[in-house]
Amino acid sequence: MRKQRLVIIGNGMAGARLIEEVLDRGGRDLFEIVVFGDEPYGNYNRILLSSVLGGAHSAEDILINPPAWYQQNGVKLHAGLRADAVDRGRKEVHGTGGIVETYDKLVIATGSRPFIPAISGIYADSGAFKRGVFVLRTLDDCRKITSFATTCRKAVVIGGGMLGLEAAQGLLDRGLEVHVVHKSPHLMNTQLDPPASAILKETLKCMGLHIHLEKMTSAVLGQGRVAGVAFEDGSSLWCDMVIIAAGIKPNVDLARQAGLAVERGLVVNDELSCLNDPAAFAIGECSQHRGKTYGVLAPLWEQARVLADRLTGRNPSMAYRGSKVATRLKVMGVDLVCLGEKDTGEGDEVVQYSEPSRGIYKKLLIRDNRLVGAILLGDSAMGSACQRVFDREERLPADRASLLFTPGGETKVTSVADLTDTTQVCNCNGISKGDIVAAVKAGYRSLKAVCDATRAGTGCGSCKPQVQAIVELAANGLIVDDPSAYYYVPGVPLSKSELIKVCKEQGLRSVSAVFNALAGGKDDPDSKMGLASLLKTIWGEEYEDERDARFINDRVHANIQKDGTFSVVPRIYGGVVTPEQLRRIASVAEKYDVRRVKITGGQRIDLLGIPREKLPEVWNDLGMPSGHAYTRAFRTCKTCVGSEFCRYGLGDSLGLGIKIEKMFQGIETPHKLKLATTGCPRNCSEATTKDLGAVAIEGGKWEVYLGGAAGSRVRKGDLLCVARVHDEVLMYMGRFIQYYREHARYQERAYDFVERLGIEKLSRILVDDVEGICQRLDAEIQAAGDAYVDPWQEAANPEHPNQFARVLTLV
Amino acid sequence: MVATLPLASRAYNLGQITRIPPGEGRTFQIGHDAVAVFQTRGGEVFATQAWCPHEAAPLAEGMIGAGKLVCPIHACRFDLATGQPERNGGRPLKTYPVCLDEMGDILLYLDDRRFSGLAAG
Numbered sequence: 001m002r003k004q005r006l007v008i009i010g011n012g013m014a015g016a017r018l019i020e021e022v023l024d025r026g027g028r029d030l031f032e033i034v035v036f037g038d039e040p041y042g043n044y045n046r047i048l049l050s051s052v053l054g055g056a057h058s059a060e061d062i063l064i065n066p067p068a069w070y071q072q073n074g075v076k077l078h079a080g081l082r083a084d085a086v087d088r089g090r091k092e093v094h095g096t097g098g099i100v101e102t103y104d105k106l107v108i109a110t111g112s113r114p115f116i117p118a119i120s121g122i123y124a125d126s127g128a129f130k131r132g133v134f135v136l137r138t139l140d141d142c143r144k145i146t147s148f149a150t151t152c153r154k155a156v157v158i159g160g161g162m163l164g165l166e167a168a169q170g171l172l173d174r175g176l177e178v179h180v181v182h183k184s185p186h187l188m189n190t191q192l193d194p195p196a197s198a199i200l201k202e203t204l205k206c207m208g209l210h211i212h213l214e215k216m217t218s219a220v221l222g223q224g225r226v227a228g229v230a231f232e233d234g235s236s237l238w239c240d241m242v243i244i245a246a247g248i249k250p251n252v253d254l255a256r257q258a259g260l261a262v263e264r265g266l267v268v269n270d271e272l273s274c275l276n277d278p279a280a281f282a283i284g285e286c287s288q289h290r291g292k293t294y295g296v297l298a299p300l301w302e303q304a305r306v307l308a309d310r311l312t313g314r315n316p317s318m319a320y321r322g323s324k325v326a327t328r329l330k331v332m333g334v335d336l337v338c339l340g341e342k343d344t345g346e347g348d349e350v351v352q353y354s355e356p357s358r359g360i361y362k363k364l365l366i367r368d369n370r371l372v373g374a375i376l377l378g379d380s381a382m383g384s385a386c387q388r389v390f391d392r393e394e395r396l397p398a399d400r401a402s403l404l405f406t407p408g409g410e411t412k413v414t415s416v417a418d419l420t421d422t423t424q425v426c427n428c429n430g431i432s433k434g435d436i437v438a439a440v441k442a443g444y445r446s447l448k449a450v451c452d453a454t455r456a457g458t459g460c461g462s463c464k465p466q467v468q469a470i471v472e473l474a475a476n477g478l479i480v481d482d483p484s485a486y487y488y489v490p491g492v493p494l495s496k497s498e499l500i501k502v503c504k505e506q507g508l509r510s511v512s513a514v515f516n517a518l519a520g521g522k523d524d525p526d527s528k529m530g531l532a533s534l535l536k537t538i539w540g541e542e543y544e545d546e547r548d549a550r551f552i553n554d555r556v557h558a559n560i561q562k563d564g565t566f567s568v569v570p571r572i573y574g575g576v577v578t579p580e581q582l583r584r585i586a587s588v589a590e591k592y593d594v595r596r597v598k599i600t601g602g603q604r605i606d607l608l609g610i611p612r613e614k615l616p617e618v619w620n621d622l623g624m625p626s627g628h629a630y631t632r633a634f635r636t637c638k639t640c641v642g643s644e645f646c647r648y649g650l651g652d653s654l655g656l657g658i659k660i661e662k663m664f665q666g667i668e669t670p671h672k673l674k675l676a677t678t679g680c681p682r683n684c685s686e687a688t689t690k691d692l693g694a695v696a697i698e699g700g701k702w703e704v705y706l707g708g709a710a711g712s713r714v715r716k717g718d719l720l721c722v723a724r725v726h727d728e729v730l731m732y733m734g735r736f737i738q739y740y741r742e743h744a745r746y747q748e749r750a751y752d753f754v755e756r757l758g759i760e761k762l763s764r765i766l767v768d769d770v771e772g773i774c775q776r777l778d779a780e781i782q783a784a785g786d787a788y789v790d791p792w793q794e795a796a797n798p799e800h801p802n803q804f805a806r807v808l809t810l811v
Numbered sequence: 812m813v814a815t816l817p818l819a820s821r822a823y824n825l826g827q828i829t830r831i832p833p834g835e836g837r838t839f840q841i842g843h844d845a846v847a848v849f850q851t852r853g854g855e856v857f858a859t860q861a862w863c864p865h866e867a868a869p870l871a872e873g874m875i876g877a878g879k880l881v882c883p884i885h886a887c888r889f890d891l892a893t894g895q896p897e898r899n900g901g902r903p904l905k906t907y908p909v910c911l912d913e914m915g916d917i918l919l920y921l922d923d924r925r926f927s928g929l930a931a932g
């Protein structure tokens with residue numbers, strides 16, 4: 001089959017990104033890719049130009065893909081060559097010098113150029129800028145500025161927006177006296193509210209910038225070379241160079257000439273294709289989507305991804321629905337993160353904190369309990385956390401301050417910038433900060449990619465926030481939002497709710513059916529377990545079990561150990577044993593020469609070091625059911641002795657714990673579930689730090705807690721409700737467990753899930769029944785419990801003759 | 812596959828493919844040596860060294876899929892066909908030619924000179 005020709009105009013951030021995304025999706029086999037870039041380079045990181053200007057980076061530092069990269073990937077790059085015209089009738093792009101490339105698909109990614117306000121004296125007679133007047137958009141601009149600046153003492157930057165301030169800081173670093181002239185009364189007025197601008201102004205003044213607000217520049221003075229600027233109010237300021245940073249204008253001339261629909265930008269629909277030409281597409285700053293043009297990177301990354309999904313057929317129904325915008329000011333010594341909206345609407349909740357003496361101002365704009373805007377100035381330690389809840393539109397914690405301030409005490413994150421390269425970050429795999437930075441430099445630009453490449457965060461996972469922070473730091477803003485972070489499993493590009501919907505619609509009852517229908521038959525091993533867990537929850541008895549989709553532990557119902565043997569933990573309901581059971585355990589331990597007998601942290605007994613082929617015999621001899629100490633399922637319910645014996649006991653915690661174990665044993669969940677019941681608030685069984693806990697209180701009642709933790713994280717559970725009797729505790733716990741099964745991400749512990757949704761929401765759903773689903777939840781968890789069969793029964797009825805075989809020999 | 816066999820190789824019949832459940836692997840002991848043999852859901856067969864080069868876990872108990880093998884102990888990943896580790900710096904697995912005959916018997920080819928002793932670690 002002939003490959004299609006994909007021609008891209010513009011080799012900037014969007015164009016080059018699209019090429020990477022298309023190649024990632026196997027696009028090399030589908031397309032001959034041609035790209036026109038009128039800058040004479042490969043591709044470089046435009047957002048770091050301001051730090052090249054300041055001297056923190058060299059021009060080489062910011063190159064992303066050199067020309068050789070294009071060659072290696074079979075992409076034809078016309079570097080330094082402008083596309084002058086598009087003939088849509090013949091599907092041709094005409095480049096300077098008579099080059100013609102035909103296309104099947106055309107992508108316009110011409111970006112934008114600086115907006116030049118009507119100021120007299122900017123241009124020389126030749127039509128070029130007067131000597132000493134500059135803009136900052138390209139690497140060439142940057143080179144011209146830095147070389148000219150060596151002859152200068154004083155510079156004026158016209159424009160007090162983000163770009164103007166970054167340029168000003170760059171020149172300041174080069175030793176010039178720098179004046180920023182801004183026509184509005186507030187710096188960065190598109191992102192900041194007046195109090196924030198006022199604090200920012202003071203901070204910048206302390207750093208040595210001169211700031212002039214409400215000043216309209218009317219003329220650039222000087223004959224042949226800049227000698228100053230004049231203002232509308234009649235005043236003037238001498239200087240030897242001027243940088244214009246007054247905004248940007250999309251580059252749409254080419255598109256307009258080609259007859260494509262153009263307003264402020266080149267208009268595209270949710271498919272990113274031009275309105276009147278389905279073979280032409282546009283992404284990046286030149287495009288206009290749903291009335292909006294963007295001036296930052298995050299939107300164009302999303303666009304590149306969506307378009308690559310569509311063009312390569314990886315996900316032809318993918319649509320772009322607009323982006324949420326975040327801005328970070330990259331001026332050394334000023335910490336500033338702005339998210340979303342800045343102006344308060346009616347009914348919005350505003351949380352504000354201001355400490356002008358330290359240059360700190362923080363504001364959260366909250367609507368319907370979601371973050372719609374934020375300004376964090378002077379201390380952006382919580383910037384990433386805020387951005388996450390903002391991007392994902394998560395519900396906010398009731399304690400709003402937790403979004404503004406880093407917590408004190410045990411979880412305090414030291415700024416990753418202060419760590420040395422040799423500091424070990426991932427304590428499970430021994431990965432240092434330096435290893436992570438090296439991976440980012442090698443091109444891995446999302447948390448997932450870095451974790452996959454270094455193994456950081458793949459152990460207990462508790463270091464992930466720190467790894468994320470280091471990736472962000474090292475990527476200099478080039479961080480990629482990894483869409484697979486939202487997928488339920490990595491190998492099927494759907495979120496959990498989408499996946500459930502499709503599986504139900506299409507009647508997909510087995511893991512391989514899902515791979516065939518939704519992943520092109522690719523049976524990704526990292527996705528199997530998650531799918532198995534989900535399908536079992538959706539289909540119950542109708543689920544078609546495929547044993548290879550289970551991890552070894554779940555194939556043989558025991559936990560694999562470092563030497564390849566297994567551990568056996570029989571269920572001991574509520575931690576209560578009979579002498580007879582103890583005797584049996586003891587004789588099994590002797591008969592099989594068990595290497596170690598250990599009382600576990602879960603009030604049971606562990607027999608360690610059993611070879612695979614002995615498992616069935618051990619289970620038979622024990623005559624006890626599985627304790628499920630090996631799987632993502634209900635594990636245990638710890639208890640304390642409770643009211644029957646303890647002099648303080650207020651409730652029968654032991655009886656309740658046993659009922660809980662009998663009701664929920666074997667039920668599979670997104671991650672393991674550990675419960676506890678305690679007979680009084682002294683909490684001897686640690687119920688408030690379990691996934692679910694019940695605490696007896698005076699009056700014969702029970703407090704039901706959700707989302708406690710005392711593993712790799714420590715968290716006190718949230719009080720869901722107070723129940724009157726055992727059955728009510730069981731009911732609320734069951735409801736939560738079923739809701740957790742249906743809504744949590746795979747491998748999301750209850751403590752993360754509860755925190756993500758918030759206890760208020762959970763109590764509205766599970767106690768007030770605002771969604772009217774409680775009856776169904778109750779029935780489904782009951783059915784799941786009723787379907788329980790002790791997996792150790794497979795000792796007598798193996799599912800395959802070699803289920804427990806460790807080593808086979810020749811026949 | 813048979814066409815590219817090393818010269819001194821010898822075929823071992825490991826019995827019917829049904830000895831290995833679909834999508835799983837099993838360790839086979841052949842004399843002093845052990846080999847992990849896998850059957851994909853699609854019915855393809857692969858053979859690799861039996862123990863993980865990282866810390867000697869039984870690779871036959873790992874998950875397979877999409878041409879990959881994931882070690883059950885610390886999740887190192889290997890290409891089933893070539894034995895190449897997914898992460899740079901890891902050691903590759905030895906792989907062995909293996910196929911099914913027309914009766915559905917697994918035929919494993921071992922180069923007797925090179926094989927002996929190597930796979931037992």
Ligand code: SRM
Pocket residue numbers: 460559560561562567569598599600601602603604605606629635636638672674709710711712713749
């Ligand atoms: C046997 C036991 C330790 C002991 O000797 O007491 C144990 C052993 C293991 N724990 Fe644990 N945990 C044991 C109680 C706990 C407890 C305490 C408890 O259950 O009350 C905790 C803290 C509570 C919790 O679950 O958070 C605990 C937190 C963990 C964690 C961290 C989970 C987290 O997200 O915070 C892991 C890792 C994981 O699950 O990903 C883990 C993982 C493991 C694994 C399964 C690691 C593995 O995947 O192989 C260990 C298996 C050892 C082996 O070879 O058999 N174990 N582990 C305990 C068995 C309890 C039981 O009877 O079922």
Ligand SMILES: Cc1cc2nc3c(=O)[nH]c(=O)nc-3n(C[C@H](O)[C@H](O)[C@H](O)COP(=O)(O)OP(=O)(O)OC[C@H]3O[C@@H](n4cnc5c(N)ncnc54)[C@H](O)[C@@H]3O)c2cc1C
Pocket residue numbers: 009010011012013014015036037038039046047048049050081082083084109110111112136137138163166251254283284285286294295296297298300328330477
């Ligand atoms: C100094 C500076 C700092 C910035 N800082 C940040 C930041 O911190 N965070 C952030 O998110 N964003 C930042 N931005 C904005 C960000 O760089 C842009 O949003 C992004 O570069 C837009 O990508 P694009 O591909 O649409 O346009 P561009 O990157 O401008 O790429 C367009 C390319 O097309 C070429 N081109 C145009 N017309 C033609 C033609 N007819 N033929 C051939 N080639 C053509 C252009 O020369 C250019 O190379 C910054 C921008 C600048 C200038």
Ligand code: SF4
Pocket residue numbers: none
């Ligand atoms: S038993 Fe738990 S704490 Fe101990 S080494 Fe294993 S996982 Fe770590």
Ligand code: FES
Pocket residue numbers: 863864865866867868882883884885886887
């Ligand atoms: S033993 Fe295989 S990855 Fe560690």
